[in-house]
Amino acid sequence: MGLGVQPVGVVPAVTADTPAGAAPARPESTGGDRVIGHGGPARFLALQWLASPQPYLMLIGYALFLGSWYLSVEVLKLPRFAEMPGLTTVLREWVSTDPTYGLSIHTPIYYQHILVSLRRIAIAFVLATALGVPTGLLLGWSRRFRDYVFPIFEALRPIPILAWVPLAIIMFKGSETPVVFLTTLASFFATALNTMLGVRAIDRTHVLAAECLGASPWQVFRHVVVPAALPYIFTGLEISIGVAWFSLVAAEMVSGQFGLGYVINTSYTTVEYPNIVIGMLTLGVVGYATSAAVRLAGNRLMAWRKRDLALVGGG
Amino acid sequence: MTAPSPARGAICIRDAVKIHGTDSAGVAAVESCSFDVAAGEICMIVGPSGCGKTTLLNAIAGFHGLEGGSIHLDGRLLCGPGQPKAPIGPDRIVVFQNGALFPWKTNLENVAFGPIVQGRLGRKAALEKARGLMAEAGLRGCEDNYPGETSSGVRRRVEIVRALMNEPVVLLLDEPYRALDSLTKSVMHEALLDMYYRNRVTIIFITHDLEEAIFLGHRVVIMTSRPCRPKKLLEVDIPHPRDYAVVTSRRYRELVHETAEAVHEEALKAFDLGEREAAEGGRFAA
Numbered sequence: 001m002g003l004g005v006q007p008v009g010v011v012p013a014v015t016a017d018t019p020a021g022a023a024p025a026r027p028e029s030t031g032g033d034r035v036i037g038h039g040g041p042a043r044f045l046a047l048q049w050l051a052s053p054q055p056y057l058m059l060i061g062y063a064l065f066l067g068s069w070y071l072s073v074e075v076l077k078l079p080r081f082a083e084m085p086g087l088t089t090v091l092r093e094w095v096s097t098d099p100t101y102g103l104s105i106h107t108p109i110y111y112q113h114i115l116v117s118l119r120r121i122a123i124a125f126v127l128a129t130a131l132g133v134p135t136g137l138l139l140g141w142s143r144r145f146r147d148y149v150f151p152i153f154e155a156l157r158p159i160p161i162l163a164w165v166p167l168a169i170i171m172f173k174g175s176e177t178p179v180v181f182l183t184t185l186a187s188f189f190a191t192a193l194n195t196m197l198g199v200r201a202i203d204r205t206h207v208l209a210a211e212c213l214g215a216s217p218w219q220v221f222r223h224v225v226v227p228a229a230l231p232y233i234f235t236g237l238e239i240s241i242g243v244a245w246f247s248l249v250a251a252e253m254v255s256g257q258f259g260l261g262y263v264i265n266t267s268y269t270t271v272e273y274p275n276i277v278i279g280m281l282t283l284g285v286v287g288y289a290t291s292a293a294v295r296l297a298g299n300r301l302m303a304w305r306k307r308d309l310a311l312v313g314g315g
Numbered sequence: 316m317t318a319p320s321p322a323r324g325a326i327c328i329r330d331a332v333k334i335h336g337t338d339s340a341g342v343a344a345v346e347s348c349s350f351d352v353a354a355g356e357i358c359m360i361v362g363p364s365g366c367g368k369t370t371l372l373n374a375i376a377g378f379h380g381l382e383g384g385s386i387h388l389d390g391r392l393l394c395g396p397g398q399p400k401a402p403i404g405p406d407r408i409v410v411f412q413n414g415a416l417f418p419w420k421t422n423l424e425n426v427a428f429g430p431i432v433q434g435r436l437g438r439k440a441a442l443e444k445a446r447g448l449m450a451e452a453g454l455r456g457c458e459d460n461y462p463g464e465t466s467s468g469v470r471r472r473v474e475i476v477r478a479l480m481n482e483p484v485v486l487l488l489d490e491p492y493r494a495l496d497s498l499t500k501s502v503m504h505e506a507l508l509d510m511y512y513r514n515r516v517t518i519i520f521i522t523h524d525l526e527e528a529i530f531l532g533h534r535v536v537i538m539t540s541r542p543c544r545p546k547k548l549l550e551v552d553i554p555h556p557r558d559y560a561v562v563t564s565r566r567y568r569e570l571v572h573e574t575a576e577a578v579h580e581e582a583l584k585a586f587d588l589g590e591r592e593a594a595e596g597g598r599f600a601a
Contacts, residue, residue: 208378209415213481214405214433223432227419304419304461 085274093274094281101272103263113279114286116258121244121290124180128187128240133233135188136195141225146196157189161247165254179251179259186247187240194239198232199225231305234298241294245287260286324354324484324517325389326375332383333370344370346542348384355515359532361525361578363585367543368521369412372487375519376409377401388484405429408478409487413494414470416462422473423449423458429481445480452476452510468499472506479514488520492527501559504530512556525578529570530561537577540585547577 049055066087072078074086085093096104103110138145139153161182168178202225210220252261260279267275331348334341344367352358362368374381375393377400385395393401401407416425426445430436436444449458452472457465462473471491478486492500508531511518522528528535535549553566561567 203415205411205413205415206417208376208403208409209411210417210428210432211403212376212405212408213429213477215428216432219432223420223428224417227417230419302419304421304463 083273085277090274090277090281094278101267101275103267103272103275103278110282113258113260113263114282117248117252117260118286118290120176120180120183120248120252120259121241124183124187124244124248125241125290127180127184128191128244129237131184132188132191132236132240133195136192136233136236137199137221137225137229139192139196140199140229141221153189153192157193161186162250165251168251169255175256179248179256182251183244183248187244190240190243191233191236194236195229195233198229198236201232202228230298230302234294234302237294237298238291241290242287245283245290249283322354323389324352326352326485326517326519327387328352328371328375328384329386329395330384331371331374331381331386333367333374333379334382335370343542345374345381346544348542348544350536350545350548352517352519353533354389355517356533357511357518357520357531359528359535360519360521360538361523361528361535362538362543363540363578363582364523365589366538366540366581366585368538369489371543372409372489372519372521375401375485376407376487377403378409405433405481406483407485407487408481408483409489410471410474410478410491412490414462414467414474414491416470416474416477418461418463421459421461422454422465422469425462425473426477426480428477433481445476448476448480449473451513452506466499467495468503471495471503475507475510479510479516482514483516485517485519488518490521490523493522500527505559507531508555508557525574526562526571529567529574530557535574537574538581540581540588546581547574549574 070087073081073084074088093099093101094104095106097106099107135149139150140146164182164185165178168181172178172181206224206228207220210224215223248259249261249264252259253265256262260283263279264276267273267279328351329349331345332343333345335344336342348371360368360371370379373379375386375388377394380400381394386393386401387395388407392398416422417428420428423442423445426449427436427438427441430441430444431438435441446458449455452475454469454472454476457469457473462470465473474491475486475488492503495503504527520528520531525535529549529551532551533555535551536545537547537549538544539546549570551570553561553564553570
């Protein structure tokens with residue numbers, strides 16, 4: 001069991017970017033011909049997580065952050081934060097059954113804002129994925145397509161999404177379509193670029209091996225190119241969903257009548273400052289949940305990779 | 316256990332030339348290289364690193380063409396005048412230096428891959444056959460693991476079984492055991508011979524390990540350092556089937572002695588060449 005002790009230092013590093021109790025390194029699987037079960041019992045993993053320093057460090061981190069907010073606004077009353085809503089004010093407002101500014105977890109309008117934002121994210125994310133993955137695959141696989149498209153792609157990509165706002169409003173009527181368009185655009189670039197990099201990074205011997213074994217170009221594409229690029233694609237999707245929230249809020253602040261970005265912006269103009277923070281915190285929670293969902297889907301699709309990584313972590 | 320000597324798999328290489336880079340600034344990797352490999356023979360190719368052995372192997376596999384000369388397989392032109400590049404196909408399968416199992420497929424799916432994509436077998440039949448071959452090769456129990464979960468020794472065996480699954484005529488092994496430690500290597504050697512005795516295919520095996528070459532091969536072709544061409548042909552007159560006791564035999568040691576000097580000489584040349592090129596700014600890229 002000497003090995004059982006060794007990976008402790010590894011655990012936080014491995015799981016730092018895969019919270020939600022993702023499998024920490026399995027110390028006993030140090031290669032060899034061992035059979036490793038799919039997933040593993042959830043209870044065991046949860047216990048292992050609780051036994052690692054990770055959850056406690058996380059709690060301390062949160063406590064420090066929220067504590068300094070509380071201290072600087074409500075105890076020390078630093079002049080810089082004179083107008084800033086305090087921690088307790090925000091929390092009280094957030095859970096209040098009769099909120100002063102009309103927004104709390106007990107008001108239907110709160111959920112309506114979340115749903116509207118989520119709906120826009122969902123549409124934009126699906127569109128961006130449906131367009132971005134094939135574009136990225138083509139960019140990576142076809143030299144000619146890359147020669148045509150990539151220069152334009154690279155010229156458009158750095159344009160900040162805010163710069164697109166006026167054009168989006170001119171091009172699309174109504175308040176919904178411009179927001180979805182802007183959100184899709186930003187996500188599309190992240191997904192397409194990562195997918196392309198994934199295809200470009202393919203180990204050429206895998207392609208040669210497949211050809212040797214009699215695979216046609218289409219079979220090589222399907223059985224080698226796509227699965228090999230999948231880790232990159234999912235990294236792209238995780239970035240893409242983050243970027244989607246970013247541009248969604250930007251777009252909602254400019255146009256739209258609902259959504260979390262709209263809440264933050266109008267609360268500012270109507271001087272309902274606690275609502276700004278409620279909107280921000282809600283964005284944090286919902287945004288995190290969507291990224292976690294994407295990551296989870298990725299892990300599901302790439303069981304081989306997760307088990308590879310678990311082995312590396314343990315060995 | 317009957318292993319009739321195969322009628323297929325004879326390779327004939329004549330005056331092969333392969334130049335890396337452009338014509339004017341090219342470096343000849345292979346030049347006036349001629350030799351034959353008999354059907355069902357294990358032919359070991361030994362030479363210093365970077366001498367062009369892999370280039371020759373890749374030409375047989377069809378990964379690239381030749382600038383001159385020809386390669387025939389059983390009298391059929393693979394590559395030569397009128398045929399710039401051999402078709403890549405499952406009659407000649409390469410087992411790569413660093414391994415090329417698909418990490419996203421289980422070992423069993425990897426083995427079954429060839430017949431499925433070729434449409435020779437249905438998925439179910441292919442998986443069944445793959446399971447049988449893996450069991451024969453002593454790989455029972457790791458069928459449903461991903462390659463990343465198995466040891467490198469097992470991965471190499473799976474890869475060879477994946478190749479044999481297609482009933483190839485020629486197996487092209489490009490230093491497949493290079494990264495293994497010497498103990499694992501000796502196990503691999505016996506496993507390879509065992510598979511060979513059951514499926515007598517022609518094997519062309521590249522290595523820079525002379526002892527490995529003499530232990531496995533019917534014949535050892537010692538190559539010159541770049542440009543690559545046969546310097547010495549060695550018939551290994553130790554009868555097959557062999558097992559690891561061979562390495563303690565007198566004849567084996569004699570053969571190693573006889574050949575070591577030739578190999579060392581080329582290694583020195585290759586080393587000097589490398590030094591010189593490094594001084595010139597490293598024109599030659601692997």
